[in-house]
Amino acid sequence: MAADVRLLADPFDPAAKLAAFTAAHPAAGGVVSFLGQVRSGEGVEALELRHYPPLTLPGMTALGQAVLARWALDGLLILHRHGQMTPGDPIVLVAAAARHRRDAFAAADFAMDHLKSDSWFWKRERRGGEWRWIEPRDQDHADLARWG
């Protein structure tokens, strides 16, 4: 079983993607998902994620394989936007289907920690008409260190 890993240039409907993923894994007792979206109400007018094609999707695919090797899953979905987004737009959807709930939680959590701190995306925000690049957060590295 391979992970379904995609880097998307256009908006996607996370509810539809999650419904299709769940339906594709009827033997799984549980599906854990994480949906990240552009926050509203913080003065961010737009967010842009840039990637480097030779590295970004290959890195996400390798992450998917690492997650599948580490937990007993029935399925793994990793969708990630690039390009410009506005508040409320979905950025990332990770879903893990497993027979056992704990595996699904850990796999989704691990995948998100690695996507956030360890994948090839550069992010900038527009506030008051000005674009500004976002520096890495220490919290992301602390999250990653949890997995040894």
Add this chain to the structure above:
Amino acid sequence: MAADVRLLADPFDPAAKLAAFTAAHPAAGGVVSFLGQVRSGEGVEALELRHYPPLTLPGMTALGQAVLARWALDGLLILHRHGQMTPGDPIVLVAAAARHRRDAFAAADFAMDHLKSDSWFWKRERRGGEWRWIEPRDQDHADLARWG
């Protein structure tokens, strides 16, 4: 902010419920969800969850309040079926919306551990035409002990 906690007698559409929950919390950067469904392919023809009205929903509501008190959430959704279900039917949907990803993961995980081991549901399965009550699993108690 109160948790949205419901005990449902009829089938529900988890994708629609999750989409509505996500749309209601635009300031949350992330939404973690757990969907539990009746497993296919294991010989289970039907599953029935029985509850005791004076205790079951009040217990779920108290759990929702405990989760909100423990983590900084923008929203919390707990939907749980009772009655008869067949393979593929959703049983439980928990979703936690938070500014910070780690809070959302921990809250959903905690809520599921407590729903599974600590809420007033009795489950029976029909296999080969015979109904059989399901005893508690030791794993559920081990899961619960993680939270101290």
Add this chain to the structure above:
Amino acid sequence: MAKLVFLGRLEDLAGGPEREVAPGPLEAVLATLPVELAVALLGDRVRIARNGELITERGGIVLAEGDEIAFLPPVSGG
């Protein structure tokens, strides 16, 4: 009358989800039931709720008119 409510596998033993009984001391009520059921209802892991409230001390319960006593075996989870 008062009512006994049987959850989970206790329902199978009782032959139904509930049973009307005459008010009185719980011991006396249980003595009118089939012995296998009475023994199961008194099991260590069976909790008791009276009118929707869990009871911690099960000695000395007397059923009044209209009372509902529920017998709750270990939950099997959601």
Add this chain to the structure above:
Amino acid sequence: MAKLVFLGRLEDLAGGPEREVAPGPLEAVLATLPVELAVALLGDRVRIARNGELITERGGIVLAEGDEIAFLPPVSGG
């Protein structure tokens, strides 16, 4: 010709996402750039990929015709 690719904030410093350069030693190529950009590209936390492969040893790189050298500042996460 060869190509330099600038990711993240390096793109702003470079005035665009990429730049065509003549092949040759990377040091010589960098010496033709504005000094502020050259210094930023050589920062400790900037990783380098050559034709899509990360390079661990950045000494002695010589750009051949058609090479693509990407400068990757710390990622800001998804």
